[in-house]
Amino acid sequence: MMGGDFAPLEAIKGIKLYRELGSNAELTLFGDSQQINDLLQEHQLDLAGIHVVHTSQVVDMDEHPTKALREKQDSSIAVGFGYLAKGMTDAFISAGNTGAMMVGSLFSIKAIEGIQRPTIGAYMPRENGKLGWLLDVGINADCKPENLVQFALLGSIFAEQILNIPNPKVGLINIGEEEGKGNLLAQAAYPLLKELKSINFIGNIEGRDVFLDKADVMVCEGFTGNIILKLGESIHGLVQRRNIKDEFFDMFEFEQYGGVPVLGVNKPVIIGHGISHAKAFKNMIGIAQTMIEKDLIGKIKASL
Amino acid sequence: MMGGDFAPLEAIKGIKLYRELGSNAELTLFGDSQQINDLLQEHQLDLAGIHVVHTSQVVDMDEHPTKALREKQDSSIAVGFGYLAKGMTDAFISAGNTGAMMVGSLFSIKAIEGIQRPTIGAYMPRENGKLGWLLDVGINADCKPENLVQFALLGSIFAEQILNIPNPKVGLINIGEEEGKGNLLAQAAYPLLKELKSINFIGNIEGRDVFLDKADVMVCEGFTGNIILKLGESIHGLVQRRNIKDEFFDMFEFEQYGGVPVLGVNKPVIIGHGISHAKAFKNMIGIAQTMIEKDLIGKIKASL
Numbered sequence: 001m002m003g004g005d006f007a008p009l010e011a012i013k014g015i016k017l018y019r020e021l022g023s024n025a026e027l028t029l030f031g032d033s034q035q036i037n038d039l040l041q042e043h044q045l046d047l048a049g050i051h052v053v054h055t056s057q058v059v060d061m062d063e064h065p066t067k068a069l070r071e072k073q074d075s076s077i078a079v080g081f082g083y084l085a086k087g088m089t090d091a092f093i094s095a096g097n098t099g100a101m102m103v104g105s106l107f108s109i110k111a112i113e114g115i116q117r118p119t120i121g122a123y124m125p126r127e128n129g130k131l132g133w134l135l136d137v138g139i140n141a142d143c144k145p146e147n148l149v150q151f152a153l154l155g156s157i158f159a160e161q162i163l164n165i166p167n168p169k170v171g172l173i174n175i176g177e178e179e180g181k182g183n184l185l186a187q188a189a190y191p192l193l194k195e196l197k198s199i200n201f202i203g204n205i206e207g208r209d210v211f212l213d214k215a216d217v218m219v220c221e222g223f224t225g226n227i228i229l230k231l232g233e234s235i236h237g238l239v240q241r242r243n244i245k246d247e248f249f250d251m252f253e254f255e256q257y258g259g260v261p262v263l264g265v266n267k268p269v270i271i272g273h274g275i276s277h278a279k280a281f282k283n284m285i286g287i288a289q290t291m292i293e294k295d296l297i298g299k300i301k302a303s304l
Numbered sequence: 305m306m307g308g309d310f311a312p313l314e315a316i317k318g319i320k321l322y323r324e325l326g327s328n329a330e331l332t333l334f335g336d337s338q339q340i341n342d343l344l345q346e347h348q349l350d351l352a353g354i355h356v357v358h359t360s361q362v363v364d365m366d367e368h369p370t371k372a373l374r375e376k377q378d379s380s381i382a383v384g385f386g387y388l389a390k391g392m393t394d395a396f397i398s399a400g401n402t403g404a405m406m407v408g409s410l411f412s413i414k415a416i417e418g419i420q421r422p423t424i425g426a427y428m429p430r431e432n433g434k435l436g437w438l439l440d441v442g443i444n445a446d447c448k449p450e451n452l453v454q455f456a457l458l459g460s461i462f463a464e465q466i467l468n469i470p471n472p473k474v475g476l477i478n479i480g481e482e483e484g485k486g487n488l489l490a491q492a493a494y495p496l497l498k499e500l501k502s503i504n505f506i507g508n509i510e511g512r513d514v515f516l517d518k519a520d521v522m523v524c525e526g527f528t529g530n531i532i533l534k535l536g537e538s539i540h541g542l543v544q545r546r547n548i549k550d551e552f553f554d555m556f557e558f559e560q561y562g563g564v565p566v567l568g569v570n571k572p573v574i575i576g577h578g579i580s581h582a583k584a585f586k587n588m589i590g591i592a593q594t595m596i597e598k599d600l601i602g603k604i605k606a607s608l
Contacts, residue, residue, distance in 0.1 A: 175526070184445075206534050207533065207537075208538035209538075226510075229511065231511035238515060242553070
């Protein structure tokens with residue numbers, strides 16, 4: 001409840017929106033209980049199925065993740081991961097410090113056996129109106145070819161299960177169309193991806209293809225992915241400042257998508273953008289619920 | 305004259321546009337003399353200061369550069385580089401096979417002593433209406449930190465001399481704002497750039513800053529740069545297909561900028577986009593002329 005620029009108010013409003021959908025997941029809220037209880041009351045939330053766990057500390061957005069988690073053991077993030085690790089909750093969601101959320105995931109619930117590098121992806125607007133999925137978007141700035149292969153597998157399962165795209169097309173982000181093009185990493189990853197029979201690999205895609213419907217899952221190391229994501233995010237501001245109203249470019253308002261899961265860890269963890277508002281929190285709870293209902297983690301394990 | 309998808313017609317039309325500006329550079333045209341002479345006549349060009357050199361071969365757009373140049377010694381590109389190397393021309397321009405233009409540059413006129421990797425950049429539209437300069441955009445997919453430092457220097461001189469930006473702000477494309485962020489390459493390049501007193505290094509810039517006026521010169525390896533360039537190019541098509549008319553987004557029609565110089569070689573070489581039309585050819589001649597008049601190569605040599 002304490003994560004994000006508008007905590008805990010927007011999280012409470014998000015819970016209210018989620019409840020209004022008629023959804024009924026039990027929610028455990030970690031944070032300052034006084035603030036949380038006041039807001040729950042103020043926003044007239046039905047308290048059935050809502051548990052508040054008081055935590056006395058907050059990991060700030062700019063703190064060093066490992067240090068903060070070690071020193072602030074009663075922070076909402078640290079306590080939340082403790083509940084998740086012990087099985088007292090089934091998923092964990094926060095719009096707080098992204099690094100702390102990653103470190104918490106890796107140290108408390110850990111990577112799935114066989115996964116070298118858990119990853120974070122991002123929704124990508126596409127001209128056909130349907131979202132694509134880009135990964136990694138910054139957690140793994142330097143990668144080996146084998147990492148990209150695992151991202152492709154994780155992304156493919158996510159796109160199929162959560163984005164409801166059957167047999168999703170997986171593209172390798174590259175600087176040329178043919179096999180053999182690209183930097184050393186992309187050159188080495190291509191044949192490995194081609195061999196991976198459990199995904200629908202369509203070959204290289206270029207920068208110009210990202211916002212088209214060429215691929216449903218777009219794979220790259222986290223440096224390139226982060227540049228693409230932030231460049232994409234900036235387009236919405238540009239379009240708004242030019243007073244352009246357009247349905248397609250509305251899709252570049254990334255906040256609406258809520259958070260993104262950490263893929264490759266043993267339980268559902270959703271990380272939200274720091275600027276998350278109510279709708280984003282509502283969507284994050286929805287994604288976590290879908291991940292649980294569809295047993296995404298189980299399907300990832302089975303695929304390895 | 306034989307390079308590009310609309311050769312030689314659009315090149316001839318470009319020369320006509322260039323001449324209509326009252327500019328008076330002597331032009332040596334390499335290609336099929338019959339076709340060229342017919343078009344010169346048809347478009348009523350004044351032949352004073354125009355020389356036609358017949359070449360019997362053409363390097364196709366998808367040919368292997370080194371192989372094509374070796375086997376097609378009477379191609380317009382090979383003969384054109386021969387003239388340039390012998391000092392019979394002062395600059396060389398083509399919208400032909402980019403790889404062949406790079407290989408021709410490196411083998412005939414060669415890299416400037418001290419330059420490890422000549423580079424190609426691209427104009428970047430910015431919200432303030434002024435173009436920025438991104439480099440490398442694909443020639444050097446894998447780079448060492450020292451390469452990025454030289455790109456920064458070359459880009460800075462280009463922006464100052466050709467884009468008329470005094471003391472241009474140089475940014476390192478990265479996935480975080482602070483020093484120490486990024487992949488191994490960016491982490492290693494940052495302190496080297498900071499030490500380089502001859503440029504105005506402003507630190508890291510992120511994907512969201514590319515189309516803003518944060519930096520005038522944006523430096524990265526060619527993999528990331530090529531993704532950014534092609535993603536930028538795709539925006540114009542998206543905007544057009546959405547029937548959006550907007551001055552800023554008009555800047556994303558990259559063809560209007562003509563070609564880009566190979567920076568770091570001993571003479572001005574301009575490479576145009578394969579889809580170049582008349583205006584692009586006109587602009588390429590203009591850029592070459594400015595590079596000669598301002599002695600860009602001399603200034604680069606002096607800076608090393």
